[in-house]
Amino acid sequence: MKKLFNVLKIILVILLASPLLISWIPSEVFANIAPADLVESGYLSALFVSFKDLSITLVATLIFAMIISLLLGYVSVLSMKVGRAFTNILNAVESIPSILIALFCYAPVSGYLASHGSSASTTMSLLVFVLAATVTTLPEAVRSIAIPLTDLYNRKYSLSFRSYGFTKPRILFVLMNTVLMRDTFKRVAAGILLKTLVLDCSFGFIIQLGFGSNGTPAHTSPGALIAAYRKALFPDSGSPILFWLPSILLIAISVAFLILLNKDKEENV
Amino acid sequence: MTPIALNNFSIHLGERELLKNCNFSLEAGVSTVIMGPTGTGKSVFLKSIAGILSTQIFTFDGAMKVNGFDAYVNGKKSNFASWTEIEKSGLMFVPAETAMVMNPALTLDQNLALLAPGCRPTIVQRLKDYFSMNFEDFARLYPDEVSGGEMQRITLMILLSRQGNLILIDEPTVNLDRNLRKHFVDFLNKEILVDKKKTFLMVSHDLDFIKRLSLDQVYKLEQGNIHKLDTLPEMEGYEKPVAKKGASGTAIELKDVSQTYFKRGIFGERTFTAFKGLSLKFERSTIYGVTGPSGCGKSSMVKAILRLMDGTKGQITMEGKDLVELKPKESGYDPKAFKPFRNRMTVVQQDSRFSFFPDLTIRNSFKQIAKAGAGGTLEDFIENMKKVGLTEANLDEYPQALSSGEMKRIDIARALTQKPDILMLDEAFAHIDFDTRLKVMEAISDYLAVHATILVLVTHEDFDLRYFVEKSYDFPELVGQFEKV
Numbered sequence: 022m023k024k025l026f027n028v029l030k031i032i033l034v035i036l037l038a039s040p041l042l043i044s045w046i047p048s049e050v051f052a053n054i055a056p057a058d059l060v061e062s063g064y065l066s067a068l069f070v071s072f073k074d075l076s077i078t079l080v081a082t083l084i085f086a087m088i089i090s091l092l093l094g095y096v097s098v099l100s101m102k103v104g105r106a107f108t109n110i111l112n113a114v115e116s117i118p119s120i121l122i123a124l125f126c127y128a129p130v131s132g133y134l135a136s137h138g139s140s141a142s143t144t145m146s147l148l149v150f151v152l153a154a155t156v157t158t159l160p161e162a163v164r165s166i167a168i169p170l171t172d173l174y175n176r177k178y179s180l181s182f183r184s185y186g187f188t189k190p191r192i193l194f195v196l197m198n199t200v201l202m203r204d205t206f207k208r209v210a211a212g213i214l215l216k217t218l219v220l221d222c223s224f225g226f227i228i229q230l231g232f233g234s235n236g237t238p239a240h241t242s243p244g245a246l247i248a249a250y251r252k253a254l255f256p257d258s259g260s261p262i263l264f265w266l267p268s269i270l271l272i273a274i275s276v277a278f279l280i281l282l283n284k285d286k287e288e289n290v
Numbered sequence: 291m292t293p294i295a296l297n298n299f300s301i302h303l304g305e306r307e308l309l310k311n312c313n314f315s316l317e318a319g320v321s322t323v324i325m326g327p328t329g330t331g332k333s334v335f336l337k338s339i340a341g342i343l344s345t346q347i348f349t350f351d352g353a354m355k356v357n358g359f360d361a362y363v364n365g366k367k368s369n370f371a372s373w374t375e376i377e378k379s380g381l382m383f384v385p386a387e388t389a390m391v392m393n394p395a396l397t398l399d400q401n402l403a404l405l406a407p408g409c410r411p412t413i414v415q416r417l418k419d420y421f422s423m424n425f426e427d428f429a430r431l432y433p434d435e436v437s438g439g440e441m442q443r444i445t446l447m448i449l450l451s452r453q454g455n456l457i458l459i460d461e462p463t464v465n466l467d468r469n470l471r472k473h474f475v476d477f478l479n480k481e482i483l484v485d486k487k488k489t490f491l492m493v494s495h496d497l498d499f500i501k502r503l504s505l506d507q508v509y510k511l512e513q514g515n516i517h518k519l520d521t522l523p524e525m526e527g528y529e530k531p532v533a534k535k536g537a538s539g540t541a542i543e544l545k546d547v548s549q550t551y552f553k554r555g556i557f558g559e560r561t562f563t564a565f566k567g568l569s570l571k572f573e574r575s576t577i578y579g580v581t582g583p584s585g586c587g588k589s590s591m592v593k594a595i596l597r598l599m600d601g602t603k604g605q606i607t608m609e610g611k612d613l614v615e616l617k618p619k620e621s622g623y624d625p626k627a628f629k630p631f632r633n634r635m636t637v638v639q640q641d642s643r644f645s646f647f648p649d650l651t652i653r654n655s656f657k658q659i660a661k662a663g664a665g666g667t668l669e670d671f672i673e674n675m676k677k678v679g680l681t682e683a684n685l686d687e688y689p690q691a692l693s694s695g696e697m698k699r700i701d702i703a704r705a706l707t708q709k710p711d712i713l714m715l716d717e718a719f720a721h722i723d724f725d726t727r728l729k730v731m732e733a734i735s736d737y738l739a740v741h742a743t744i745l746v747l748v749t750h751e752d753f754d755l756r757y758f759v760e761k762s763y764d765f766p767e768l769v770g771q772f773e774k775v
Contacts, residue, residue, distance in 0.1 A: 183598050184664070188623050199648050
């Protein structure tokens with residue numbers, strides 16, 4: 022029964038997160054089944070591009086942020102001095118709203134964005150965004166790894182394993198590979214995805230609302246699409262579906278990440 | 291209403307059947323203890339009643355009702371809503387590791403309000419009456435700001451003063467020092483066991499402790515069956531094994547040693563003094579016992595000798611070498627000059643679950659440990675496991691599938707296999723029943739006869755002092771910090 026429930030849960034997560042996968046199929050495939058006005062206005066194609074870009078951002082941020090988090094988490098426990106320094110820096114970063122960090126990161130490259138073509142500008146935008154998203158997700162991610170790792174080392178395994186002659190780096194490496202820590206990593210990954218999703222969409226929304234001129238980030242995001250079609254909510258300004266479709270899909274993806282977060286927490290109880 | 295009623299209830303751990311078709315029940319208002327040898331599943335049984343046993347590791351058969359509510363039906367654990375009802379009906383569980391229930395982010399007063407709402411005046415009064423503690427002095431402190439002994443007293447009193455009708459208590463003496471134990475017995479007899487509105491169920495292997503309590507009935511859990519005992523077993527049957535002697539002579543000497551340590555709490559780091567002015571000698575082939583209240587620095591002394599702590603001052607000399615000078619800091623590595631000493635020392639720590647790799651079988655863990663230079667041969671390990679009452683089959687089990695007592699014995703077997711020159715046992719017998727304990731003590735004594743080892747046992751149990759230790763030191767007396775216990 023429990024296994025069946027778990028299988029159903031996995032199916033539900035895949036279904037909810039499926040917009041990210043479907044976005045990789047050419048939008049033309051759906052041209053015949055989608056309403057004609059969505060196809061002709063270019064909305065369908067924009068929708069697919071925005072979710073495709075979102076999936077690239079999520080995967081790129083996940084990989085980059087996880088590598089950095091694992092490294093910082095490990096080093097923080099390995100050396101108390103380094104750990105203390107990181108804690109102070111990350112605490113300072115955490116006190117700044119994520120959206121401001123993202124905007125701040127774009128400031129030094131605005132000249133580059135203005136002077137280069139669309140392809141180079143998009144790549145640079147993606148790189149800067151991944152960096153900004155990583156910076157905003159790091160404090161929580163590093164803390165989530167360092168706290169249980171410190172607990173495992175200092176309170177539990179260090180005494181015996183150090184007395185056997187194992188070095189601290191080796192003990193920490195072994196502990197990083199335990200089931201408990203692997204569950205922690207899954208939860209950290211889900212947290213990074215959720216936070217990046219929120220940041221990506223709110224950043225896209227703000228860029229669409231406030232900029233649009235030469236030199237601003239080429240950040241295609243479902244958030245930008247929602248901002249672009251926000252007027253569709255008003256009478257006689259188009260179909261409200263143009264606003265609600267990306268919103269609902271984003272909610273579905275967020276719920277999928279929340280289920281992943283909750284699933285791991287339940288298993289750790 | 292019957293507080294606990296089992297109907298053909300069984301508990302399985304993989305292939306092992308820890309409880310077989312049990313029809314045990316408890317009447318309201320009675321006080322009961324379940325005894326039994328180490329590893330029979332006493333704590334597992336109690337945790338199944340408390341509903342905190344992992345359904346991913348353990349499986350069940352039959353049914354159980356707690357306070358009239360279905361806890362398990364046809365081997366299936368009831369849902370969260372049912373267990374919430376059970377908890378609301380008055381179920382109180384006191385784990386062996388009491389301090390773990392405290393939330394480190396809350397003050398002791400906030401923890402009290404969360405764990406035992408409306409019971410503050412009773413707790414304050416009881417702490418004053420039985421442990422001579424003024425709670426107001428601690429109320430605004432966080433758990434990491436009080437000593438282990440103080441924390442234990444406060445937590446026990448909070449957990450046992452909650453409102454409820456069914457008290458489940460798991461091996462309460464495992465972490466209690468001798469002084470605290472006396473007061474705790476007094477408290478249980480005067481406040482808990484006289485209250486016939488409450489049903490009391492305890493599991494313990496500590497016959498010495500059980501004998502001092504006014505309990506109504508005694509059961510024994512053996513080979514998956516619970517049966518009632520008419521009288522408590524006698525303790526007179528035990529005999530101190532004859533200590534066998536190897537070569538003698540001073541082997542390690544501590545001269546004016548003091549130890550400080552850092553404690554990282556949620557509000558940063560603080561420096562504490564574990565002990566100061568410690569001077570003593572440990573000779574080979576003598577069984578030394580070190581006693582003292584929780585938090586007085588006994589375990590820190592063990593870590594200082596093993597050179598696994600920063601902040602040691604003074605001299606710890608062995609064979610003319612000062613170990614503190616050879617390794618002044620614990621940075622996670624051993625300097626080259628200290629490495630030969632490292633391989634000659636071993637420790638059996640308080641919680642032996644953490645002496646083996648968490649995701650490896652005991653066999654594979656041992657292979658890794660042996661590779662690191664602290665193992666000996668697998669054949670010797672198996673031989674020592676048999677000496678401490680275990681079988682070769684235990685080698686292929688994972689740490690989480692073994693009881694605390696079994697893990698302790700495996701750790702002791704591992705330590706003996708290493709053939710150390712310095713063997714430090716930190717509360718090494720805490721989870722082992724007395725019969726098995728004598729067997730383990732004999733195995734250690736046999737080892738001492740062949741290897742002239744420095745053996746230091748940190749303990750708070752009278753049994754160990756009576757039946758094992760040859761020379762005992764009262765730690766607070768040694769360091770002059772506290773009054774004589």
